[in-house]
Amino acid sequence: MTETNGVETAELVRYCDHLLQSDRFRDYCPNGLQVEGRDRVARILTGVTACQALLDEALAWQADLVLVHHGYFWKGEPAAVTGIKRRRLKTLLENDLNLLAYHLPLDAHPELGNNARLAKLLGIEVQGGLEPENPLSIGNIGVLSQAQSLARLSVTIEKVLGRAPQTISAGERPIRRVAFCTGAADRMIEQAHALGADAFISGEISEPVVHFAREAGIHYIGAGHHATERYGVQALGEHLARRFGLEHRFVDIDNPV
């Protein structure tokens, strides 16, 4: 690995905020620098969620900044800094570790985003957003190069994501037009159906969506919340490493959901 002096934290954060247009999104959490640490960054550790295990990995590797998709301070969570929340914040603050988090802006980015990366991995050619009138639409619709069965697409997904998806079949309907939204976006199946998709892929499914899929005649594929959201943060980490000459490491803290 190359030695590097890194970049000023403030410059890196400004760059990311601008790149991801983070101030344009109405989100459930603050996007950008969530916890301020040291003022220069040479080593970035990325992960899906800023859980304690990821912070411990960051300390062990002597990272300067942790970059995640799921950070802290979610709308509706208790504000008091106690228990697990205290331990996590103490780890960051005591060690001068920066926490940078992007939620919806990292789902939506047309190249580095979770949805864009998933499309690339699964060979889906993106044709538009799930909400066609919304320029900041989260989730997309696209086409596979050739029609295939639910079983065959499931095998591809298992191979690519390393996890067998949960599928709800809508019968023999072949799949060519696929809508998808990473994470916990299963309710967007209604939008996918309205746009004429043969199948909808999201991270995880809730009970009512099983019935919607069967009755509307659209296949549903639950490819894993964690599994579908590993790729945006990695792409952003790699991009930043190249742009600023930093060291980057992605750590996958296993999560079956």
Ligand SMILES: [Zn+2]
């Ligand atoms: Zn998520």
